[in-house]
Amino acid sequence: MTEKFHAKLLALPVLTEPQHSLIDQIIEAFHKVMSPTNVEELKDAEESGDLILFDSVV
């Protein structure tokens, strides 16, 4: 079970000072990347081998 969820973990920054404007941009970036059109484009790039991936997890 742990191995399954461990492979899904994303690490995001820790912010201490008030930075809601920055966080708004981070949230917007997530929504942009995960929009249906961009997801399809990412998927195509991944399947075609155009995207050189990394995944440092053990």
Added chain:
Amino acid sequence: MTKLALFGGERIVTLPYDDAWPKIGEPEIDAVVTLMREGRLSIGDGSGPIGELEAAFVDYTGAAHALMHNNGTSALHAAFYGVGVGPGDEVLVPSYTWHATAGAVVMANGVPVFCESDPRTLNIDVEDAAHRITPRTKAIAVVHMWGNVADMDAVLELAKAHSLAVVEDCSHAHGAMWRGCHVGTLGDVAAFSLQGSKVLVAGEGGMLITDDSEIYDRALVLGSHGRIQLHAHDEEMRELTTGLGFKYRPHPLGAAIALEQFKHLAGWNEGRRDNYDYLVAGLADLPAIRVTESLEQAKRGGYYGTRVLYDASKLVDISRGALVKALQAEGVKCDTERYPLLHLTPYYGNRQRAYMAILHLSSRRISRRNPMRLAICR
């Protein structure tokens, strides 16, 4: 939606990150310079800033005793030694934690028995841990991962039922609480890291806290022998001039820095809490992103890291690597998990392979000297 920055579009994140850490001000610098001018660069009796920081921890957490160490790992070692972990004793440890949690068990000649973690909280799965208890199980190690408090009701119930000591690793969670009590005061003993990336910084340093004077005394014997005669509660122990010979004495300059940093802890935790809550609320409507849950009795603290789970199946199976790459191109500081699962790491994994090889080659005689054997059998 605009074109991905990864493919030549404009990046979304343009504002600078104010995430430099630690935040060192003039008071920290003045405190260090003062100590240097006084020539107080080694304090063996726990006086000065070391004693003051220990008193601050006692005052803040409500624990009866605090003993500063030179790092969180040595504080963990003292914690396991303090509760009596010895040769062959098994300690339940989550596999998903920093290696120091398990390494400290090994340093005490114990055997870490790796447990699953609960994907909802990322903390030890108590139900799984219960299945791994044997007559040799001595303790359970609880790590409040990334500042999220483990299910301490379940942990304490399990510990009580099986007479297990509870060691809390609070290195991610300074200021976190469970039912209004500070983490570190719920089990028998706790260790905090004060390393330079933690919310409370000594540069390098650690703190052991406990209500149990016997555990405190044993921690003194393990690594703070200069204080045994002064601070041991056991009269006979006070006759000892030395302990086991480790020197886990902290550097006074680190204590002086941490004393100043302590003044900001509550405010920093509030700032981190506000930012964390704001971020996860903004991600909540994304079906492929799941944030970790806080149990209702818990209040996060420390916020050593921010972790979310990405479920590729909810996003036409875009790999995690592709997602991270696209987010990074947009200017998001984002990466895959950096903590490996300990049962898969070379140190513990090799022992598993070695043991399996022994098992395969010889059914006549199996070495019982390898303490790891106990952990890897299950």
